[in-house]
């Protein structure tokens with residue numbers, strides 16, 4: 701009814717293994733300029749500090765794999781950003797879910813999150829039995845791949861818990877590691893955020909993209925899907941059926957030149973509800989110049 705594709709539930713616990721992994725990742729500066737990743741360390745590894753009294757983490761997956769592709773002339777944009785901003789779309793669904801639980805069960809306390817709070821969302825998805833963490837760092841569901849957003853609802857409700865996903869189906873495959881244009885994927889499922897195209901094109905604010913990355917972006921103007929596109933577990937991805945994720949025609953069709961000549965006013969109008977707003981017009985123009993070799 702709410703349009704989520706998979707759901708799993710895990711008991712709230714302090715994530716000790718993850719704490720060590722996260723600490724190392726931060727120490728090595730793999731967050732680059734994403735300073736928000738250094739904040740709220742304790743909350744990030746213990747949901748009961750984020751939501752007092754929390755007993756359960758309900759994890760939900762939402763498919764964003766689109767039914768249409770960009771034209772070959774278009775600067776590449778990550779598939780997650782083809783339609784309306786997922787933060788808004790999923791937050792509304794989480795609020796509806798909380799209301800529904802309150803109506804059927806009673807006065808529970810719960811808060812829903814998607815991508816914006818100190819929550820280790822991939823870890824909770826794995827702990828809820830929804831899939832394994834691939835070598836490319838993404839949560840992969842055995843039936844339907846990795847083109848999914850992860851949302852969590854942290855609640856004081858005690859529930860029946862799913863078993864964590866025990867297996868890892870990456871095996872000897874190394875396709876994502878071999879294909880990553882900037883060598884951001886390291887051994888042991890570690891992705892160096894500070895080397896990822898997604899970081900440079902979306903998160904790096906008001907700064908030029910470092911020169912050593914020149915020629916390495918493979919046409920990606922906003923985000924990057926390479927390590928998921930090459931993953932064999934995504935061969936059978938099915939298009940999503942979320943009306944709000946219907947691709948914006950300009951994302952599918954505009955050529956590099958048309959992007960270059962777009963006015964800020966038009967950008968704001970066309971992309972007013974889109975994840976592309978995050979980089980702003982100036983960020984898109986910077987990325988475009990960079991991939992066209994004159995940034």
Ligand code: B12
Nearest residue numbers: 718778815821837838839849850889891893896898923924
């Ligand atoms: C910061 C961030 C980024 C940064 C840094 C990436 C990174 N390596 O963390 C940048 C901007 C580069 C980025 C890029 C992308 N991101 Co991002 N990002 C996040 C964010 C906000 C935090 C992630 C985080 O905590 N990183 C710190 C590192 C240390 O943690 P981690 O990568 O999650 O890994 C943990 C677990 O995987 C676990 N783990 C690792 N190995 C193992 C092994 C075992 C056995 C176990 C049990 C656990 C485990 O340990 C790690 C630490 O605890 C999350 C949202 C959230 N709140 O979780 C989204 C999120 C991870 N991103 C997401 C997406 C979609 C992307 C992109 C695909 C977007 C794009 N197309 O451009 C790329 C993919 C890049 C990649 N290969 O990882 C989705 C992932 C969905 C999925 N199916 O996995 C999330 C969950 C957002 C969401 N709510 O949907 N992202």
Ligand code: SF4
Nearest residue numbers: 880896897924926927
């Ligand atoms: S999103 Fe692109 S740059 Fe980032 S790790 Fe995957 S392939 Fe590498």
Ligand code: SF4
Nearest residue numbers: 834835870873876931
């Ligand atoms: S491409 Fe291969 S190694 Fe990488 S996540 Fe997919 S199955 Fe695992």
